[in-house]
Structures are given as C-alpha cells and as structure tokens.
Amino acid sequence: MGQTPRLFVISGPSGAGKGTLLARVRKRHPNLGLAVSATTREPRPGEVDGVSYHFLDEEEFSRRVRAGEFLEWANVHGHRYGTLKGDVDALLASGTSVILEIDVQGALNVLRLMPDAVLIFIEPPSLEELERRLRQRGTEDEGQLRLRLRNARSELELADKYDERIVNDDVDAASDRLLQIIRSYEG
Ligand SMILES: Nc1ncnc2c1ncn2[C@@H]1O[C@H](COP(=O)(O)OP(=O)(O)OP(=O)(O)O)[C@@H](O)[C@H]1O
Ligand SMILES: Nc1nc2c(ncn2[C@@H]2O[C@H](COP(=O)(O)O)[C@@H](O)[C@H]2O)c(=O)[nH]1
Numbered sequence: 001m002g003q004t005p006r007l008f009v010i011s012g013p014s015g016a017g018k019g020t021l022l023a024r025v026r027k028r029h030p031n032l033g034l035a036v037s038a039t040t041r042e043p044r045p046g047e048v049d050g051v052s053y054h055f056l057d058e059e060e061f062s063r064r065v066r067a068g069e070f071l072e073w074a075n076v077h078g079h080r081y082g083t084l085k086g087d088v089d090a091l092l093a094s095g096t097s098v099i100l101e102i103d104v105q106g107a108l109n110v111l112r113l114m115p116d117a118v119l120i121f122i123e124p125p126s127l128e129e130l131e132r133r134l135r136q137r138g139t140e141d142e143g144q145l146r147l148r149l150r151n152a153r154s155e156l157e158l159a160d161k162y163d164e165r166i167v168n169d170d171v172d173a174a175s176d177r178l179l180q181i182i183r184s185y186e187g
Helices: 018-028 058-066 085-093 104-113 127-137 142-156 171-186
Strands: 007-011 070-076 079-084 098-101 118-123 164-167
Touching: 007 018, 007 104, 007 171, 018 098, 018 171, 058 070, 058 079, 070 085, 070 104, 079 085, 079 104, 085 098, 098 104, 118 171, 127 142, 164 171
Parallel strands: 007 098, 007 118, 118 164
Antiparallel strands: 070 079
16 A cells, blocks of 8 residues: 655745755655745755746746646745646646645645645744854845844744644754654655
C-alpha cells in the first residue's frame, strides 16, 4: 500500500527558516513535491529561474492571474507571489504529496479551496533572533528588512489558525519534527 498524497502548506515570517527546513526534509523525503512559485520580485544572486521561482514581470504575472493559472496569489512584502495551479494538480494526480512554502494570506486561501490541506507554521524563537537571521542572510536591503520584520508581527498572530506549529530553534530538532509531522499525515 502506498502513502496517501497530501497537500502541505508551510508558512511563517521571512527568516524563520522555512526554506532551510524544507531543504533538509526533502533530502530525507525525496518524493515530496515542491511547487515552484511565481514572483514579481527580482532574483537574488544565485537564484535560478524555474528552480527558486518563476521570475515574472508585472505584465506576465497579471496575464496569468487573468488566465486563472494561480491556485492562490498575494501581495507579500511589496511584491506579488503565486502558486501555479497546474503544477500542484499534476503532482497530486501522480500520487505525490506536495508542499507549498507560502505566506499566511495564501495559506488561508488554499485552505478555503482545499480543506484537506495541512497547514504548518514555522516560528522563530524570538523576534530578536528573526532579525539576526535576516541580517546574517544578507539578502535584503535595510528598508526591505524592516518591512519583513514589521510584517512578522501580524503573521505570528495567525499562527493559531494552523494545524501544526514548530519553533525553529535548533535546526536539527525542527527539521526532524517537520518530517515527523509530514509522515504522520501521509499515514
Ligand atoms: N535553526 C536555525 N538556527 C540558526 N539559523 C537558522 C536556523 N534556521 C535557518 N537559519 C538561517 O536563517 C536564515 C533564514 O532562513 P531561511 O532563508 O530558510 O528563511 P525563510 O523562512 O525561508 O525566509 P523567506 O521567507 O524570506 O524565504 C538563513 O540564513 C538560514 O541559514
Ligand atoms: N502567497 C504566496 N506567498 C509566497 C509564495 N511564494 C513565496 N511566498 C512568500 O513570500 C515570502 C518572501 O519570499 P522571499 O523568497 O522573497 O524571501 C516568503 O516568506 C513566502 O511566505 C506564493 O506562491 N504565494
């Protein structure tokens, strides 16, 4: 008997460590499909189009919104980000569980459309540690960093709407817990 494919949604403030935990979990669960989001933000050094994100200009993003290609999309930290419906449907239809790394607005929209989705919230140990991680990552300018820290407060207020919460303090413990949660829902 195979596992039941599930749709997982992971959210949390920018810098909480979602991408870090997902990369670790996917090494240990290679069949977990990751839907590549689209965004209008500029690529960071080292990011690859079609792998990190589908990097779209505003016009192309709007065209895809009008064409109904997005399962969800939202304005996040001053840019648009969206999940392409076709990618998610194809993975689920092939029997593969899928994980979306998206913001809180997107997560709650996905839950409305797909009530069986499992929502997992990643919390930083503190706002001070969140700031330290974002500064150490060094990918945001000061204005963007401040915006992300401001938005973190309202995102954290929605954590109780999620099925599961993980505090990403020790990265090994947090990635073990994320994998354990995913396996438990796959049955
Ligand atoms: N448990 C941890 N302890 C210390 N540093 C961590 C931990 N987890 C992640 N980091 C570091 O914190 C920074 C932010 O992590 P990451 O990029 O994974 O965050 P994110 O939540 O995916 O952010 P974004 O939403 O902006 O994509 C990275 O430099 C990462 O190496
Ligand atoms: N609603 C959506 N939010 C998304 C999607 N992809 C990413 N995100 C969120 O954006 C922030 C910032 O990402 P960054 O790469 O610029 O640091 C991230 O925290 C995600 O929560 C999406 O498809 N839909």
